[in-house]
Amino acid sequence: MERGHDIVLFGATGYTGALTAEYLATSAPRGLRWALAGRDRDRLEAVRAELAEIDPDRPVPELLLADAEDPGSLRALAASARVVVTTVGPYGPYGEPLVAACAAEGTDYVDLCGEPAFVDLVYARHHATAVRTGARLVHACGFDSVPHDLGVLFTVEQLPEGVPLSVEGFVRARGGVSGGTLRSAVGAFADTSGMRRAARERRLVEPPLRGRRVRVDHRVRPRTRLARGWAVPLPTLDPRVVVRSAAALERYGPDFSYGHYAAFRRLGGALGAVGGAAGVVAAAQVPALRSRLRNLVPAGAGPTEEQLANGWFTVHFTGAGGGRRVHTLVSGGEPGYGATSGMLAESALCLWEDDLPPTSGQVTTAVAMGDALIRRLPRAGVDFEVLRAVRD
Secondary structure (H helix, E strand, O other), rough: OOOOOOEEEEEOOOHHHHHHHHHHHHHOOOOOOOEEEEOOOOHHHHHHHHHHHHHHOOOOOEEEOOOOHHHHHHHHHOOOEEEEEEOOOOHHHOOOOHHHHHHHHHHHEEEEOOOOHHHHOOOOOOOHHHHHHHHHOOOOOOOOEEEHHHHHHHHOOOOOOOOOOEEEEEEEEEOOOOOOHOOOOOOOHHHHHHHHHHHHHHHHHHOOOOEEEEEEEEOOOOEOOOOEEEEEEEEOOEEEEEEHHHOHHHHOOOOOEEEEEEEOOOOHHHHHHHHHHHHHHHHOOOOOHHHHHHHOOOOOOOOOOOHHHHEOEEEEEEEEEEOOOEEOOOOOOOOHHHHHHHHHHHHHHHHHHOOOOOOOOOOOHHHHHHHHHHHHHHHHHEEEEEEEEEEO
16 A cells, blocks of 8 residues: 555654654655654654754655644544654553554554553454554564564574574663653562563463474573683563574574573672662552653653763574574664664664565564564664574
8 A cells, every 4th residue: 555654753752752753864765754753742853953954965754744642633644654663652541542443444553652551452452453454553663672682583593493492681771761762660670460461361372382382491591611610590571582583583493492692791680780770660560660760761861971871782593403602692782762763763774774584473583584684674773693503
């Protein structure tokens, strides 16, 4: 179906949205027909003016008015685009109407969501509609969870086919935090019962996997040579995304497991991270403390330019199966915003431009885009390498 825009970016006036708009303005094909969307025309005009100064020879994006609380405006936005990109969060309270609009209109959708409850509710409520209309709903297209989902796919592709496989990932990173990310995280920590309800709602409609087995490996790995220090399990959305990719793709073998860890050079750092995370979760249960946590970083604020320049991440993967072992690496710049804005933009461009396998409904980056997105990501400074491959 012909649409007026190839890509529409919703939330372009926010911190991550502005970085994503800048990436598209400097890196997208010149023939891209794209638009910035939001509820404040003056702020959109200001973002567009800044983009025009970057490269005056490039055509500037159009502007669309839409509000996360106005379903009619979101339906019109979705109908005008082939791909909608949204950075408007937290996704739990604000994101569902846009997903519903994209599912109904057959419009591809990408976001930065790291909220497990939101992802599960979208599957339960909108996956079937998106399958019927052909829309691809792809969540977690930033640091959550592109390096991990595609890093595991890349590792699996170095191993034999048709045999049981196991992969472990060890994450190390340095970066800042924005007000939007902080609010999303605190909201998720505060609503653990909501996460359980959403997971149950998904299980009621999601077909069980038959004839194969995939699972998250929850074993504790306190000391590991690969991480060059100490490792702590990371109970984030990332391992859930990985095993959903494994369930959908037979390339992961008849029996697949994945362990996901944060890596630290020193034991003190690992213990401090565990204690700090436990403290934040506990504080999020108390309304007064929860409010203080949310306001530690102002809305719309984020890392400084210096923090963006000096940030980095590495994810080391070890994979084994069929008598073969591999060690791979995914690495990039500042994870939460610098690299993330590039990953998000390249995900949207991949859905718009590349020849991809036919998929629809709620799908992961590995299922929807796979190797095509892996080939794109070096443009965003995200690299995939095989460091070592040996036979047992």
